[in-house]
Amino acid sequence: MDFNGFYEEFGEPFSGRKRRKLIEFLQKAELDYDEQIEYSVNLVDGDGEIVATGSLHQNVLKCIAVSEKQQGLGLSARIVTLLMNHAMEKGRDHLFLFTKPKNLLMFSDLGFYKIIQTKDVLLMENRKNGIQSYVHALSRPQQAGTVGAIVANCNPFTLGHRYLVEQAASRCDTLHLFVLSEDKSVFPAEVRYELVREGVQDLKNVFLHHSSDYLISSAVFPTYFIKDKSKAADANCELDIRIFCEFFAKELGITKRFVGSEPFCPVTNAYNQAMKRLLPDYGIELVELPRKESGETAISASLVRKWMAEGNYDGIRTIVPETTFAYLCSTQGRMIAQKLAEQEKKA
Secondary structure, three states, X not given: OEEOOEEEEEEOOOOHHHHHHHHHHHHHOOOOOOOOOOEEEEEEOOOOOEEEEEEEEOOEEEEEEEOHHHOOOOHHHHHHHHHHHHHHHOOOOOOEXXXXXXHHHHHHXXXXXXXXXXXXXXXXXXXXXXXXXXHHOOOOOOOOOOEEEEEEOOOOOOHHHHHHHHHHHHOOOEEEEEEOOOOOOOOOHHHHHHHHHHXXXXXXXXXXXXXXXXOOOHHHOOOOOOOXXXXXXXXXXXXXXXXXXXXXXXXXXXXXXXXXXXXXXHHHHHHHHHHHHHHHXXXXXXXXXOOOEEOOEEOOHHHHHHHXXXXXXXXXXXXXXXXXXXXXXXXXXXHHHHHHHHHHHHO
């Protein structure tokens, strides 16, 4: 289709020569190509050169750039419109956009609203007051007292998770437990949520929530436009933590956030360290609890997945609740175990 003398080309995603040209174009705009991209749109001039581009990963618009020579022609608007149309066709109507803070006005004019901004990153969405509406609708008691929170993946829910929730619930009047909503884990999001629900239903001061797109998800973890990659992880952590503090904690009155000690995963450990640095700015205490052990082994979901791949169900029974164990022994659980075993063979 012709647009101001430029032509549109679409990739799901691009490959080969077109992909290389896109990477080169983004580099000129000081952006990196994001390997998670699922769909891209380019506007191309008569010489076959890219003059504008944008891409989509699930419900996140990213890698949007316009040639310096073609600024002011409405090309960003065209790119965003095409990406939004594609997302809507896929049934994704709640969209997020990452950009640099200097682009706030431009994307505000295109129907996006600021969620949060740091020195390096601006996160926007296409729903006015979307995050405010979400957190306002979260369930809570009328009299909350001292309020704590846990944000966890639970892939799957273990006795270690149960111990963390028990300990946290005993140290506050109300505990909000957020289970990550994004489907990037071995166990599907709804399965993880249900296993947590079954595993904590006797703890009456625990309020269980989906994390939605607003906490620890692709929608809040950008890296592709951070030039200094050594700072990318810190930028991810800061963005997510400030969203938690400025929206979730403020709305729910959260003053404590509970985490388990992290001897295994350096990414999670770095996130915990970032919370230690940032939470006090909002009057929130980070409470780090030692992991529960089974024998001399720290209980972890990664150990459960390892033993599933090896078929060690006797071991698994000792470190997960009965409700989790029942699922792991079900047809669906056995299928996940088979997938883990196949992955283990390929590693």
